[in-house]
Amino acid sequence: MVTGGDVAAALVYGVIQGAMYGAVALGLSLIWGVMKVINLAHGEFVVLGAYLLIVASRLAGVDPLLGPFVGLAAGLLLGLAVYAVILHRLIGRVEVITLKEEMATLLAMFGLSIFLYKLYFIAADRGWLIKLFDTVPQAGLYARLGRLELLGVSVEAVKVYVLLLSAVMAVAMHLFLSRTRYGLSIRAVAQDATALALSGVDPVRVKALATALGIGLAVMGGGLVALYQSTGINPDLAHTYAPLSFAIVVMGGPGNLWGTMAAGVVMGLVMSFVYAFTGSLDLGVAAAFILLVASLVLRPEGLFSRR
Amino acid sequence: MVAARGYWARELLSPTPLALYAVIAGLLAAVLLVGDPFRLVALMDLMMWIGLAAALNIIMGFAGYVSFGHVVFMGLGGYATLYFMEYLAPGFSAENPAAAAVAGMLLGAGLAAAVAAAVGAAVLRLRGAFFAIATIGLDLAVLNLMRMLPTEEGSGEIYLAGMRKPSLEAAALLTWAVFAATIAAMLLVRKSRLGMGLEAIREDEDAAESLGVPTFRYKTVAFVVSAALAALMGGVYAWRTMSVTPGEAFNLVYSIRMIVIDVIGGLGTLLGPLVGGALYYLLDLTLSTSESFKELTDIVMGLIAVGVVLFMPEGIVGRLRRLRVKVGGRPLFRLVE
Numbered sequence: 001m002v003t004g005g006d007v008a009a010a011l012v013y014g015v016i017q018g019a020m021y022g023a024v025a026l027g028l029s030l031i032w033g034v035m036k037v038i039n040l041a042h043g044e045f046v047v048l049g050a051y052l053l054i055v056a057s058r059l060a061g062v063d064p065l066l067g068p069f070v071g072l073a074a075g076l077l078l079g080l081a082v083y084a085v086i087l088h089r090l091i092g093r094v095e096v097i098t099l100k101e102e103m104a105t106l107l108a109m110f111g112l113s114i115f116l117y118k119l120y121f122i123a124a125d126r127g128w129l130i131k132l133f134d135t136v137p138q139a140g141l142y143a144r145l146g147r148l149e150l151l152g153v154s155v156e157a158v159k160v161y162v163l164l165l166s167a168v169m170a171v172a173m174h175l176f177l178s179r180t181r182y183g184l185s186i187r188a189v190a191q192d193a194t195a196l197a198l199s200g201v202d203p204v205r206v207k208a209l210a211t212a213l214g215i216g217l218a219v220m221g222g223g224l225v226a227l228y229q230s231t232g233i234n235p236d237l238a239h240t241y242a243p244l245s246f247a248i249v250v251m252g253g254p255g256n257l258w259g260t261m262a263a264g265v266v267m268g269l270v271m272s273f274v275y276a277f278t279g280s281l282d283l284g285v286a287a288a289f290i291l292l293v294a295s296l297v298l299r300p301e302g303l304f305s306r307r
Numbered sequence: 308m309v310a311a312r313g314y315w316a317r318e319l320l321s322p323t324p325l326a327l328y329a330v331i332a333g334l335l336a337a338v339l340l341v342g343d344p345f346r347l348v349a350l351m352d353l354m355m356w357i358g359l360a361a362a363l364n365i366i367m368g369f370a371g372y373v374s375f376g377h378v379v380f381m382g383l384g385g386y387a388t389l390y391f392m393e394y395l396a397p398g399f400s401a402e403n404p405a406a407a408a409v410a411g412m413l414l415g416a417g418l419a420a421a422v423a424a425a426v427g428a429a430v431l432r433l434r435g436a437f438f439a440i441a442t443i444g445l446d447l448a449v450l451n452l453m454r455m456l457p458t459e460e461g462s463g464e465i466y467l468a469g470m471r472k473p474s475l476e477a478a479a480l481l482t483w484a485v486f487a488a489t490i491a492a493m494l495l496v497r498k499s500r501l502g503m504g505l506e507a508i509r510e511d512e513d514a515a516e517s518l519g520v521p522t523f524r525y526k527t528v529a530f531v532v533s534a535a536l537a538a539l540m541g542g543v544y545a546w547r548t549m550s551v552t553p554g555e556a557f558n559l560v561y562s563i564r565m566i567v568i569d570v571i572g573g574l575g576t577l578l579g580p581l582v583g584g585a586l587y588y589l590l591d592l593t594l595s596t597s598e599s600f601k602e603l604t605d606i607v608m609g610l611i612a613v614g615v616v617l618f619m620p621e622g623i624v625g626r627l628r629r630l631r632v633k634v635g636g637r638p639l640f641r642l643v644e
Contacts, residue, residue, distance in 0.1 A: 038436040089617050099435050103373060106436055107570055108616040114563060114609030122602060239559065243447050246440045286451035292444040296437055297429045 002277055005152070010276035011269070012153045016163045018268020020224050022261035023166035025245035025252075026173060027075075027217030033255015034190045034210040036097040037087060038106045041113035042218055043242025047120060049075065049222020050233045051130050054137065059129075063140030065158075068165060068223030075219030079212035086112065087211055092204050095193045113238070120235035135232035142227075162228045169217065170261045177257070186210050190255060247292035267291070318498045323577050323644040327494060330581060331487045338479045347475045349592065351547065354486040355540055357584035359561070360568040361493045362536035366529050367566065368575035369502055371509030372431070374530075375562045376442030377537050379449050380419040382556035384538030385545030386453065387415030389465045392546075394458075404470060404546075405477050412485075412542030419538030420531045427530040431523065434512070443559070450557035467549040478547040485539045490581075492536060496529065497577055497644075505529055509575065560605075567612045573622030577644045582623050 028042045039045075052074055053067030062070060090104050091097060124132040136142065145157040177183040185206045188196045193203040225241065226233055248267055252259030270291060271284040278284075318324070334354060341347055363377050388411035392400040400407035430441040456463040496502045504525040507515035516522045545551045564587065572583025591604040619626050628640040 036436075038439070086613065086617065099371075102435050103371070104616055104620055106373065106439060107566075108613050110563070110566070111609045111612030111614075111616065114567070114612070115606055116609075118602065118606040118609065122606070125602070243443050247444060250437070250440060280455075282451040282454045286448050289444040289448035289451070293426075293430065293441050293448065296433055296441045296444070 006276050008151050009153045010272045012150050012155060013159075014269035014272030015265055016155070016159050016268070017228070017272060018265035019163050019166040019261065020221075020228055020264070021244060021248055021268050022252075022264020023169045023224055024218070024221030024241055025248040025260050025264055026169060026257060027214040027219075027221065028245045029249045029252065029254055029257060029260040030173070030186075030217065031211060031214035032249055033253075034186055034214075035087075035091060035207055036102050036105075037091065037211070038102070038109065039214065039218070040106060040110040040242070041116060042245055043238030043240070044113050044116035044120075045075065045078075045215055045218040046222040046225060046241045046245075047233070047235055047238045048078075048116070049219035049224075050226035050229075050237065051120070051134065051222075052219065053223040053226045054134050054233070055129050057137045057139055057142075061139070064136050064142040064227060065140065065161060067136075067226065068220045071223040072216050072220040075216035076212045078219065079215030080208060082112070082215060083208045083211040087207070088204070092207065095203075113242075117235060117238055124235070133232050133234050136226055156230070158227055162224050165224060166261075169220065170257060173217070173257055182206075182209060186213075243292075244288065247288060247295075250292060251295045315498070319494070321644075322642045324494055327490055327577065327581075331490060334486065335483055338476075338483050344475055347479050349588075351479050351482045353584065353588045354482050355544055356564065356568060356588055357580055358482075358486040358489040358540045359537055359565045360572070360580035360584050361489045362533050362540065363565045364569050364575070364580050365493055365496055365505075365533040365536075366526075368569055368579065369497060369505040369509065370526055370529050371575075372526065372530075373436075373439040373566070374442045374533075375439055375559065375566070376445040377533070377565055378557055378559060378561040379442075379446050380423065380534040380537040381541030381544075381561060382449070382453075382551070382553075383419045383422060384412060384415035384541030385551045385556050386456075386465070387418050387538070388412050388542035388545050389467060389549075389551050390456075390458075391415075392470070393465055393467055400470065404473060405481070408473070408481065408542070408546040411546075412539050415538045415542045416535040420535040423531045423534035424527060427527045431526045431530060446557055446559060446562070450553050453553040453557065456553075462553070464552040465550065470549070472549060473546055478543065482540075482543050482547070485536075485543055489536045489540065492532060493580075494577060496532065501525055501528060506575070563605075564608070567608050569622075570612055571608075571615050571622055573624030573626070573628075576622070576624040576628070579622055579624045586623075 024046055028039055031037050031039050049068070049071035052071050053064055056062040056067055056070045057064045086108050087105060090108060091101050094101055120130065121132070124130050142158065145161070147154050148157050148160050150160070177187055185196060185201045186209065189203050189206045189210070196206065197203050225237065229237070244267065248263045249260055251266065252261070252263035267288055271288050274284040274287045275281055334350065337350055338347070341350065359381065363374065366372050366374055388408060391411035391414050392404070392407050396407055396410070426445060430438055430445070433441055454463045458465050460466055504515065504520045507518070507520050508522050508525060512522055541556070545556070568583035568587050569580055570583070571586060572579030572581065587608060590607060594604045594607065615622060621629065624643060627643050630639050632639050634642055
């Protein structure tokens with residue numbers, strides 16, 4: 001039987017989990033919206049962030065709660081490298097991205113995703129820094145966090161921290177994109193790269209910045225996943241979070257960051273409530289992807305976008 | 308409208324189709340002559356990968372719709388085959404496993420075609436990346452739903468434990484038959500009016516539509532044919548391995564390999580799946596038999612795929628077609644398709 005308490009728990013966990021899903025998808029949404037680049041390696045970058053948090057804590061003694069910021073820094077650099085090596089050749093000098101460039105970047109990022117995915121397994125197999133099933137070390141403030149009460153539901157404090165950090169990521173991105181010169185030029189390059197170039201901004205630098213930020217956010221999101229996922233992490237999470245993030249970005253509308261966050265929360269609630277009512281995690285996941293296909297077909301421009 | 312007189316004879320007897328017939332005949336001879344079990348399995352795997360890539364080529368190469376969900380059809384074919392053998396016709400399957408497997412495979416092909424037609428009606432409205440992502444969603448939805456299929460083994464798994472394993476020769480012949488059918492279907496689609504319509508869709512769908520190509524019907528037919536062929540191959544594979552599980556039968560890795568094979572070989576070319584598939588399989592065979600590079604196949608394939616997209620986006624066969632050389636007085640792009 002589903003009681004009132006169960007509903008409250010489904011609600012609280014659904015919102016927390018959904019906010020995290022949204023935050024994880026922010027980077028994908030940014031790259032997609034700005035450059036029409038479908039980052040199929042998104043899931044692998046998320047896994048990278050999760051492992052990075054664990055490795056930074058284990059080897060350098062970084063408090064796991066600060067791990068997501070380590071991920072952000074590393075992700076920014078990695079994003080620059082990905083832009084320089086792969087994306088620049090495909091879209092750097094292209095002004096209007098057509099279906100042809102879209103498919104080329106899709107396939108190139110797809111190749112990168114296979115490479116990274118297998119790399120994790122080989123690294124774990126040979127004992128390079130990571131294990132196949134790794135858990136966050138109990139260290140620093142992270143180990144001393146207790147539980148909190150939200151709406152009468154007892155929640156691990158670290159999950160509340162994940163919720164807060166997700167909100168901070170969304171707000172910070174919003175402020176960056178709407179209040180700073182670089183942020184505005186990122187939005188401008190999506191609309192008209194030629195006009196942007198005429199106003200004295202180099203579109204190539206803006207694209208590089210958008211890639212760096214997008215991948216930085218994805219790796220940072222991986223840190224949140226590591227903190228949230230109390231059962232530990234493994235490379236297969238890439239195959240959970242990538243499709244989930246795609247679903248969320250599509251539902252929210254690519255490039256629409258508030259839409260992405262809202263779609264993340266919707267997705268989190270759907271999965272959490274289907275689980276609460278049926279007791280089946282598989283059915284929750286299936287429901288999420290049926291929702292994806294339905295939203296793609298019915299509203300391909302995003303559930304929350306203004307027409 | 309009918310094709311001009313002599314069109315089919317000329318097109319089906321040009322160098323590339325002749326090469327395809329030679330490969331099909333050569334592989335049949337190889338299947339019949341090779342007695343060594345290890346080599347027979349290798350041949351089956353080779354034919355399976357080429358066949359799957361050729362099936363995908365119809366929708367992804369000819370029409371330009373990147374489908375990540377093709378493993379869904381392969382998996383449905385496998386499921387239909389084993390479900391038929393274990394639950395629908397256990398007596399018949401015990402008596403004559405090969406015939407039961409063929410019946411199951413045909414059932415699977417029909418099922419996959421129906422699913423492709425139904426799903427295609429919705430997702431083929433999407434273009435580019437949206438279509439690709441919808442097919443990923445389709446795969447994950449089906450994977451998680453199949454876990455709920457009521458089977459005796461639980462969690463949607465089927466193991467044909469009680470039945471004799473098929474003889475390698477029978478499995479190899481059946482694999483060859485599906486392989487040959489797939490290549491023939493790909494060739495016929497390419498050379499027909501449908502294939503030309505698909506090419507127009509790939510190059511510019513709006514222009515094709517405005518010139519009177521029934522784009523939606525063509526795309527749907529291509530998707531259905533492509534799905535049914537993948538299901539047949541999935542059916543043979545499931546019969547050969549005697550087991551299907553949701554996690555394995557709907558594993559996106561299979562889609563990934565089909566795509567990479569087509570990209571490397573040359574999307575939309577007739578020889579592309581053969582070249583890419585042979586390359587993939589040789590690489591897999593070389594690496595997996597060496598002690599220190601065991602799991603490196605996919606990593607190397609991933610890197611090659613990135614390299615091909617960056618430096619040779621038309622793939623190996625596509626690049627060959629662009630060489631300005633003449634062989635026997637004819638330009639190379641007339642010979643290599």
